[in-house]
Amino acid sequence: MKVVITRIELVNLVGKIQNIVPVKPTIPILSNILIEAIDDQLILSVTDLTVSVRIYVEAKVLEEGAITLPAKRFFQLIRELTAIQVEIHAPSSEIALVNAGTSRFKIQGMHKDEFPKFPNLSEGIQLNLSSSQLSYLLSRTSFAAARDDSKHALNGILLQSLENTIVFIGTDGKRLAKNNIEIDNIPTDSSSYIIPLKAVEEMIRLLDSKEDDPVTLTLMPDKIAVEFKSVTLITKLLSGQYPDVSRVIPEQIANPIALNRDELMSLLRQVSLFTSENSNSVRFTFTTGELHLSAMSGSIGEGKVHMPVNYGGEKLEVAFNPNYFLDMLRHSKDESVHFSISDPYNPGLITDSTSAQFVIMPMRLEVNVS
Incomplete structure (x- = not known):
């Protein structure tokens, strides 16, 4: 095998797939990257036996062939090269010569036949x-x-x-x-x-x-x-x-609570600073026209914030993990989201104008913040 490719293209290709290579492979070949030169293409493949990725790019193929090389060491090497083009030459099935400008390297590889075969997709x-x-x-x-x-x-x-x-x-x-x-x-x-x-x-x-x-x-x-x-x-x-x-996705209530997404995210980030690792919860208190958020930690202090909402029911207190709630708001798309909840013991439902449904389970209510 002998192929010539620009260094930037090669670095980009290997960089896209090298995350798949397992840190502690069950068999040695899994720490390698399969490099194939076929027709006018350079094809790179990696696998951890669960996830497999193949990527290709046009390249100048002087001799067709294939070899597997240690993925981590190969990636580290090509990132450090300064030449514009890189030549990969495999004179045998287990040795590769990497030439870049005036630099010359010889890398010990493994035979391509040891690399797991790519699955057939024709019948899917x-x-x-x-x-x-x-x-x-x-x-x-x-x-x-x-x-x-x-x-x-x-x-x-x-x-x-x-x-x-x-x-x-x-x-x-x-x-x-x-x-x-x-x-x-x-x-x-x-x-x-x-x-x-x-x-x-x-x-x-x-x-x-x-x-x-x-x-x-x-x-x-x-x-x-x-x-x-x-x-x-x-x-x-x-x-x-x-x-x-x-069974756990609640139905959206007739008049869900409208929440300003950005304002609520800001307030949640503020008050979550007063949660502890042992009790990572924020109390949501809904009263007529307002949502109060509070958190307290004996070693940190306490935080209280509030915002206007369109709530008109009886006082409702429920606790949620603020990080989970923030995740759901972050993945919502509208300026205002809708929140449906029936009581402090059943899950809450966050929806927006898309078909998405985000469900969050309540946490145990702690003693009221004074």
């Missing part, structure tokens, strides 16, 4: 949407997913394929985010897929949220794939049963 169900749509759905859902939860299925987001609609749900048991979008080419049979959070975060990172470039989402029984521009990401699905979240 294909859905078409834009990069901005998919990025939007994933980012507004994944923040609520669990991390390292003993309930394995919660460490990912649920994708449901329904008639003319795909639904994304993330929850850690304390909060929930649900988003959906209508698309035309969905099969009539409904299906569910649990996507690992690592794969979701890589999709968000790779997708261009500001562009409407076409994305192909391929659904298979045990994996899904996202194809976007020159990138293909494939992930295995999480096993297990995702909880039936429909």
Whole structure:
């Protein structure tokens, strides 16, 4: 194999995919990056056996071939090079020569046949949407997913394929985010897929949220794939049963409380400074025309703020984790959001002008701030 490519292009390519390489691989080959020179393309692939990414770019291929090289060391090397172009030459299946200007390097690699094969996508169900749509759905859902939860299925987001609609749900048991979008080419049979959070975060990172470039989402029984521009990401699905979240999503009340998003975020950030690690909760007190927020910590002090709201019911006191509430406000899109809650013991529902639903569980009310 012998290929020539600009250093900037090579650094950008490897930088996009090197997060997939596991820090502590279960087998040595997983710490390597597969480099293939085929036709007029340089193709790079990495995998951790759950998430696999392949990316390609046009390059000057002098000799076709392939080799795998240590991903971390290779990335560190090409970042430090100063030459405009880089030549990668693999005279054997386990040795690569990297030439850049007057610099010469020899890197010990591994045979390409040891690298796991990329899955076949030809038999999957294909859905078409834009990069901005998919990025939007994933980012507004994944923040609520669990991390390292003993309930394995919660460490990912649920994708449901329904008639003319795909639904994304993330929850850690304390909060929930649900988003959906209508698309035309969905099969009539409904299906569910649990996507690992690592794969979701890589999709968000790779997708261009500001562009409407076409994305192909391929659904298979045990994996899904996202194809976007020159990138293909494939992930295995999480096993297990995702909880039936429909039972915890409250119905929006007839006259929900309108909350100014920016003002509430500012006040929540202020008063949350007076919460402690042991009691990370803020008291929400709704009275006629006002919302009072308060928090107290014996070692820090206490904070009280308030804002006008369109509440006209009986006094209502409920406690929430301020960070969870801020996350939901941050992922809402309107200047004013709607908040539905029935009592201090059942979850609250935040909605905006989109189809999104954000659910937050209440916390135990502490003793009143004096």
